[in-house]
Amino acid sequence: MDKSRFKLRTNAPEGRRLEQGGSPTGDKIDWLMRTFNDHSELFSGFAFEKPDFTYMRGKLKxxxxxxxxxRTSKRFPKDECVQEVNYDVPTGPCVMLQQLTRLSITFVKDERPLSLRSVEMFFNACTAK
Structure with a gap:
């Protein structure tokens, strides 16, 4: 992972402080893991959708x-050089009047092996049913 390029985008206050304060990548990842573990009810039962593969058509040739x-495709583009892989999670259930509305994890390849580049995680208020 390129530690200088990792981006954390979230509306969770502690995560925003980490990103805006220029915190080290390790601190951001630690916060993500704690959030996943400490608030597992917000993330329970979700599954990643098929990833999006982004590539430059014909680059290998x-x-x-x-x-x-x-180009972007849900199917792995045979004989193409994939430059970005993006995993998205559908909107989650309403738990404790909060709902996970966006979780996106992006890996990027630019003249080096594929590396984790960004995580987007946003919550909105919701009404429990």
Whole structure:
């Protein structure tokens, strides 16, 4: 993991303080793991959807990098160089008047092995049914 490039995006107050304060990546990951463990009821029963694979079409065959050649697919693109893998979790249940509305984990490959680049985790208030 490239420690200088890891981004944590969240509306949880402690997570926001870590990101805005320029905290080390280890502290951000520790906070994520504590959040997952301490509030397991918010994350129970979720499953990742199929990942999105982002790639530059034709790069392995010498194609020029271009925004026009950027593609995203739910299926692994055979014979292409995957540059980003993004896992998303569907909206979670309403628990203690909070709902996980976005959990996205992104891995990026740029001239090196695939590495964890960012985690987005957002909660909204909800009404229990």
């Amino acid at each position: 010498g194609g020029k990098p271009s925004v026009d050649n950027l």
